[in-house]
Amino acid sequence: MSKKGIMICGHGSRAKSAEEEFALLAKGVRRLYPDIPVEYGFLEYSAPNIHMGLDALRDAGVSEIIAVPGMLFAATHAKNDIPSVLTTYQDKNEGLTVRYGRELGLHPQMIAAFQARILEALGVDHVHDGDLYDTMLVVVGRGTSDTLANAEAARLTRIVSENLGFGWSETVYSGVTFPSVGRGLEMALKLGYKKIVVAPYFLFSGKLIDRIYNYVDRVAASVPDVTFYKAHYLSDQDHVINTFAERIEEAATGTIVETQDLMASFKDRLAKGEIEVHHHHAEFRDPLDDETKDGDGHDHDHHHGHGAGHSHDDHDHGHGHHHHHGHSHGVYKHIGHPNGPRTMIDQGVCCCFMSQFPQEVIDEERALRIEPTGASASA
Numbered sequence: 589m590s591k592k593g594i595m596i597c598g599h600g601s602r603a604k605s606a607e608e609e610f611a612l613l614a615k616g617v618r619r620l621y622p623d624i625p626v627e628y629g630f631l632e633y634s635a636p637n638i639h640m641g642l643d644a645l646r647d648a649g650v651s652e653i654i655a656v657p658g659m660l661f662a663a664t665h666a667k668n669d670i671p672s673v674l675t676t677y678q679d680k681n682e683g684l685t686v687r688y689g690r691e692l693g694l695h696p697q698m699i700a701a702f703q704a705r706i707l708e709a710l711g712v713d714h715v716h717d718g719d720l721y722d723t724m725l726v727v728v729g730r731g732t733s734d735t736l737a738n739a740e741a742a743r744l745t746r747i748v749s750e751n752l753g754f755g756w757s758e759t760v761y762s763g764v765t766f767p768s769v770g771r772g773l774e775m776a777l778k779l780g781y782k783k784i785v786v787a788p789y790f791l792f793s794g795k796l797i798d799r800i801y802n803y804v805d806r807v808a809a810s811v812p813d814v815t816f817y818k819a820h821y822l823s824d825q826d827h828v829i830n831t832f833a834e835r836i837e838e839a840a841t842g843t844i845v846e847t848q849d850l851m852a853s854f855k856d857r858l859a860k861g862e863i864e865v866h867h868h869h870a871e872f873r874d875p876l877d878d879e880t881k882d883g884d885g886h887d888h889d890h891h892h893g894h895g896a897g898h899s900h901d902d903h904d905h906g907h908g909h910h911h912h913h914g915h916s917h918g919v920y921k922h923i924g925h926p927n928g929p930r931t932m933i934d935q936g937v938c939c940c941f942m943s944q945f946p947q948e949v950i951d952e953e954r955a956l957r958i959e960p961t962g963a964s965a966s967a
């Protein structure tokens with residue numbers, strides 16, 4: 589009989605607090621599965637990385653791993669990056685089976701978890717129809733190059749807006765796509781609502797959450813007659829843990845609906861040469877692990893797609909790390925959009941992103957930043 593183990597694949601952050609908070613998730617899942625080993629790992633920046641978590645399960649004698657993305661939506665990370673790590677691992681470990689579940693998605697419990705955070709920000713337990721007709725909801729999604737994942741964030745906004753009865757609502761994004769948090773809030777103010785709830789649909793704290801709350805504070809300081817309510821991110825609420833349990837069960841029993849099967853879709857697109865696996869240049873590397881020592885901060889221990897997107901041989905990198913492989917990645921639509929984010933500029937974000945910014949947008953942003961008034965457009 590095969591021994592099962594559970595693996596939660598998280599994002600990771602340069603913020604220590606995010607690592608600690610993500611660990612709480614694994615703790616919550618362990619409470620639900622006391623007899624099964626549960627490990628977690630991060631895709632980028634943080635330790636343990638996904639390999640380390642998988643190693644821990646293997647070393648505990650697990651032969652059937654049920655892996656689930658610790659991700660809200662099915663975008664690049666859940667669709668390409670995690671499956672790439674998992675299939676590579678399975679290929680290298682004979683006799684090991686890795687199943688893969690789907691993203692948390694807009695499960696009713698995730699919506700409940702989000703609404704609980706919004707009500708908490710407003711300081712109420714429940715609302716009656718009409719209570720929030722004078723209030724605007726601004727949902728902050730992460731933002732990705734995956735249009736459908738961005739659309740899920742907008743769908744969430746609609747659902748919550750109807751459930752709670754907000755006067756008006758809008759979806760903004762913390763990066764990658766438009767509208768940015770800053771531009772979105774400027775637009776929101778034009779509508780004249782005096783109460784605005786800003787609710788980030790994020791699992792944990794991190795650099796992006798800090799940036800979002802800072803932005804709200806900055807805008808709030810400029811309009812003293814408007815009250816901003818900052819909702820907490822989701823974190824390890826029972827609703828979230830329960831959603832993980834459902835995703836684990838679906839993967840374990842093989843009852844994922846075909847159209848939602850991320851691993852099947854990954855393999856299919858890989859075979860067709862359509863995959864754009866993002867390189868994990870930021871993946872945490874164990875200094876004791878020789879395999880990952882390639883001297884330039886890259887761990888290329890996974891598939892690289894070469895079929896679509898552009899290869900890094902096509903353009904100049906203009907930054908310190910070199911890519912000695914032809915990885916490719918998502919195309920950022922409307923990257924120069926006037927209401928789009930400028931946050932990535934000069935923040936050390938990968939060339940994969942930066943190389944897609946038109947030079948005039950970069951120049952314009954840099955010029956704004958050196959204005960003596962300090963009027964920053966870095967939204």
Ligand SMILES: C[C@@]1(CC(=O)O)c2cc3[nH]c(cc4nc(cc5[nH]c(cc(n2)[C@H]1CCC(=O)O)[C@@](C)(CC(=O)O)[C@@H]5CCC(=O)O)C(CC(=O)O)=C4CCC(=O)O)c(CCC(=O)O)c3CC(=O)O
Pocket residue numbers: 599600601602603606658659660661662663664665666730731732733734762763764789790791792793794795796797866917918919931932935937938941
């Ligand atoms: C701050 C930063 C890292 C840094 O520089 O420190 C950071 C941080 C975090 N991202 C998180 C989540 C997601 N990140 C993505 C995608 C991308 N994120 C990228 C960059 C950055 N991400 C840096 C800021 C750059 C900027 O200014 O925007 C891109 C551009 C490049 C790359 O990853 O290499 C890549 C585009 C890929 C593409 O679309 O092609 C997706 C969507 C997806 O999967 O594609 C999800 C949602 C997954 C889900 O659905 O849950 C979380 C956890 C939030 C939570 O708790 O929920 C944190 C943690 C934190 O905030 O610290």
Ligand SMILES: [Co+2]
Pocket residue numbers: 911938939940
């Ligand atoms: Co790069």
